[in-house]
Amino acid sequence: VTLVESGGGLAQPGGSLTLSCAASGFTFATSDITWVRQVPGERPKWFASAIRRGQTFVTGPAPGRFAISRDNTKSMLYLQMDMLKTEDTTTEFCARGNTIAATSSTGERGQGSRVTVSS
Numbered sequence: 447v448t449l450v451e452s453g454g455g456l457a458q459p460g461g462s463l464t465l466s467c468a469a470s471g472f473t474f475a476t477s478d479i480t481w482v483r484q485v486p487g488e489r490p491k492w493f494a495s496a497i498r499r500g501q502t503f504v505t506g507p508a509p510g511r512f513a514i515s516r517d518n519t520k521s522m523l524y525l526q527m528d529m530l531k532t533e534d535t536t537t538e539f540c541a542r543g544n545t546i547a548a549t550s551s552t553g554e555r556g557q558g559s560r561v562t563v564s565s
Contacts, residue, residue, distance in 0.1 A: 447471040447554045449540045454559030457530050465559055467523040467540030474521035480548035481514060481525050482555065483536045490553070492545040494525060503545070507534065530563045537561070 453465040457559040469479070486491040493506045494514035502514050513526040523540055537558040541548035549557070 447542055449542065449554065449556035451538065451540050451556045451559035453539065454561045454563065456562045456564065458565055459532055459563055461563070462526070462528045463530065463531050463561060465525040465540075465561075466523075467537055467556060469521045469540070469542070471522065472542065474516075475518040477500060477542055478544040478547075479516060479523045480541045480543060480545055481523070482539045482548050482553075483539050484539065484558075485536060490539065490541075490549045490555075492517050492541075492549050495545050495548070496523060497544065507531075527561070530561075532563050534561060 448470045450468045457463050476498050480492050480495040482490040482492045493508045496505045496514050496516045511529045515524045537560050539555040541559045542554040
């Protein structure tokens, strides 16, 4: 299983970023995929999930500002982040599985993409 995030970087408050996650090594189309964020010293927390049946779920800071989508033909997961706030500064990880699997200690996650929101 390989998950590679990209698209992070520096954005101003109120700005936007689009994260991408390239997946390989498993059948993407039949897998749930989740975005999680982790602050050093804390457990990872999920905030957006796209299940294999096509439904998407967002929670925490995401509703109304973030949108998750997937392209099964390309084995890609996306996260559109709008109206960014300074508290969105964190490292975002793409994880295989539902919200429980994605945040477990043995969860399969990528290396992360750093998002920094600052003026």
